[in-house]
Amino acid sequence: VGRLHVLSDHASGDPGRVLDEVADALRGLLRDEGLSEDDLVAVGVGSAGLVDAASGVLRTSPNLPGWRDVPVRAELAARLRPPVRLINDAAAFLAAEWLAGAATGVDHALFVTLGTGVGGGLILDGRPYRGPTGLGGEIGHMSIDLDGPSCPCGNRGCLERFVARGAIERLAVELGLAAEGADNPKRVHERAEAGDPRARRLFAEVGRRLGAGLAGLANLLEPRLIVVGGGIAAANAFFLPAARAELEIRSMVARQYSLPIVPARFGPEAGIVGAALVAGRGDERFA
Numbered sequence: 200v201g202r203l204h205v206l207s208d209h210a211s212g213d214p215g216r217v218l219d220e221v222a223d224a225l226r227g228l229l230r231d232e233g234l235s236e237d238d239l240v241a242v243g244v245g246s247a248g249l250v251d252a253a254s255g256v257l258r259t260s261p262n263l264p265g266w267r268d269v270p271v272r273a274e275l276a277a278r279l280r281p282p283v284r285l286i287n288d289a290a291a292f293l294a295a296e297w298l299a300g301a302a303t304g305v306d307h308a309l310f311v312t313l314g315t316g317v318g319g320g321l322i323l324d325g326r327p328y329r330g331p332t333g334l335g336g337e338i339g340h341m342s343i344d345l346d347g348p349s350c351p352c353g354n355r356g357c358l359e360r361f362v363a364r365g366a367i368e369r370l371a372v373e374l375g376l377a378a379e380g381a382d383n384p385k386r387v388h389e390r391a392e393a394g395d396p397r398a399r400r401l402f403a404e405v406g407r408r409l410g411a412g413l414a415g416l417a418n419l420l421e422p423r424l425i426v427v428g429g430g431i432a433a434a435n436a437f438f439l440p441a442a443r444a445e446l447e448i449r450s451m452v453a454r455q456y457s458l459p460i461v462p463a464r465f466g467p468e469a470g471i472v473g474a475a476l477v478a479g480r481g482d483e484r485f486a
């Protein structure tokens with residue numbers, strides 16, 4: 200990643216105008232690097248939401264409420280010369296970490312992203328796996344509590360409700376951190392770094408919950424490596440030790456051999472790196 204150009208405050212804007220700005224920003228990046236459009240091999244787009252990778256159409260996206268059935272690939276291809284590829288952001292994260300990141304060369308690996316929600320990805324037998332129609336791999340929506348809080352997915356007690364941003368914010372209220380201004384994961388992380396025992400206890404609890412969820416997956420899939428990314432993974436030093444301990448307690452597979460849980464290599468750029476790699480290599484395994 201040479202340079203990151205951030206466009207903001209356009210989430211609900213007209214798709215055509217936003218894509219105009221994306222194309223302009225890309226040309227600007229090329230100029231800044233002393234390159235021209237002829238040097239561009241491919242353009243990769245990673246987007247949250249329901250993506251039809253085969254047709255390059257973004258069906259719906261939680262972050263772009265006004266966007267429905269937008270032909271992102273065709274629209275960008277009309278603005279830029281090289282081939283354009285559109286994939287889901289979770290697939291882009293998986294691609295970045297598997298092709299060039301923490302799980303490079305690992306044939307059996309599990310990927311989890313912790314942020315507003317919990318995303319997931321699987322590499323099984325050396326290939327990405329998402330089920331016959333791409334609906335699989337939803338690690339965040341396994342129940343870890345039968346009667347737990349309801350989840351927008353229709354289930355109750357999903358892992359997502361226990362380890363994602365909302366769970367951290369609820370724990371921050373319970374522990375009195377929110378009342379002192381540490382009311383989101385970033386601020387709680389800062390407090391943990393400053394040595395606040397409540398913030399450290401909070402992350403240890405999140406790690407314990409995560410480890411419990413991962414134990415079931417480890418028993419089911421026998422991965423050789425688990426990669427944890429997403430915004431909350433910035434605080435991995437405070438929750439991965441508890442996750443590892445819980446995984447070992449609960450998973451017979453993890454007890455058979457050392458099953459490492461490691462932080463992702465790419466931070467917020469994972470989606471960008473993954474989409475670019477997939478587009479540049481013409482790799483058809485990711486959707």
Ligand SMILES: [Zn+2]
Binds near residue numbers: 357359
């Ligand atoms: Zn759910």
